[in-house]
Amino acid sequence: MTKIVTAAVLVIGDEILSGRTKDRNIGYIAAYLANIGVDLREARVVPDVEAEIVAALDALRTRYAYVFTTGGIGPTHDDITADAVAKAFGVGIDEDPRILAMMRRRYPGGELTPARRRMARVPQGAELIDNPVSWAPGFRIGNVIVMAGVPSIMQAMLDSAAKGLETGVKVVVETIEAGAIPEGRYGDALGGIAAAHGETMIGSYPSFAEGSFRNQIVVRGRDAEKVAAARRAIEAMLAEIRGGARPA
């Protein structure tokens, strides 16, 4: 049987919703998970408000195999992700002795400020997620993986966390260039092909630049043979249109 492992991303941060910062983590995690055989099914962006974070965590963690959060684990007052995760799981939160030991080596004497100690707070029972970029770890509790919001650090944490993930059968993807053929010319035929190849997912994606569309058709599925069969049917259909054999 085909093993499917699902996931959601939860981006936490006022800075994304205010437009100050453009999120780059959803797209990165989406491509990363596809590549290791985990299906991203949903993403959400919520503000730095504990009740919102808890509600989104509970909606997502009960529904998907994994939830990846980004943002809100730094040393300032607006970093409230760890507390929200502890609340969602109904566990306590305290300074982790492993992180405190790292911090004492890094910040001798008075440099270990209360703000910095905030970064040692993780929910009870969490495993730490290694951060080779800027040392302060992320953590995992249950099926929730808590990572930094800064993209380079998030990416390093995702590499660390990925080692411990269950993965499923990878989705096979084939992309067919439809070029300048308008979607409206091949849409009907493509719908027929999609209906006839039900175990694949077929999408048509226009991009628009300099006043004209370019289209790509993408076939996805877990059975490479079935994806290839759909791809051949699409290529034959496009060849007919290009050859003028199929009316507009």
Place this chain on the structure above:
Amino acid sequence: MTKIVTAAVLVIGDEILSGRTKDRNIGYIAAYLANIGVDLREARVVPDVEAEIVAALDALRTRYAYVFTTGGIGPTHDDITADAVAKAFGVGIDEDPRILAMMRRRYPGGELTPARRRMARVPQGAELIDNPVSWAPGFRIGNVIVMAGVPSIMQAMLDSAAKGLETGVKVVVETIEAGAIPEGRYGDALGGIAAAHGETMIGSYPSFAEGSFRNQIVVRGRDAEKVAAARRAIEAMLAEIRGGARPA
């Protein structure tokens, strides 16, 4: 009284969740709405699955003043947004005579394919949203604004839709450069300032490049005087740290 108008974004598309396409619409809409005095409070990305779209629409449209959707309004079989919106509102969906008339001018004779006619389908009672880029309109029904997924087209539709929106008092934003001062050095003092300036929202945002952090502190609020007061307190605090007057 301060008028607050809230909104959510719903991005619809397998291509975002599979990692094929990087979403650029959430960030654009976030900045656009902030600029006209609408508060973006949440964003979600869902797949091309009707039940998922309907559930997300219902969760968001009952909670926020406006919901802006992107994606799924083209001519191919995977474009199911209009049907999902009709279902969410419990109304019928049919070809709109205004759009059909546009189409008949644009596609004479056999060029008006059934696929193209899909783009004429809008929920009963919807207003059309002008699309100066590629003609096929978006639509608005109730508080839901349905736009294309291609960024340049979405942006043109958002301009069209914005004319009909209620807006609130714009958030005033001031950004203070903390430069290379680590968050862990100013986090405690900043938390105190945030607590003392409760009618502002204060965030600290690191970016990380070439092995070091640069930090910015952002103050947001609807009262320019209060935002300025918080900004001055933060600047004084950073000056103390820079001058060595405040211990690490």
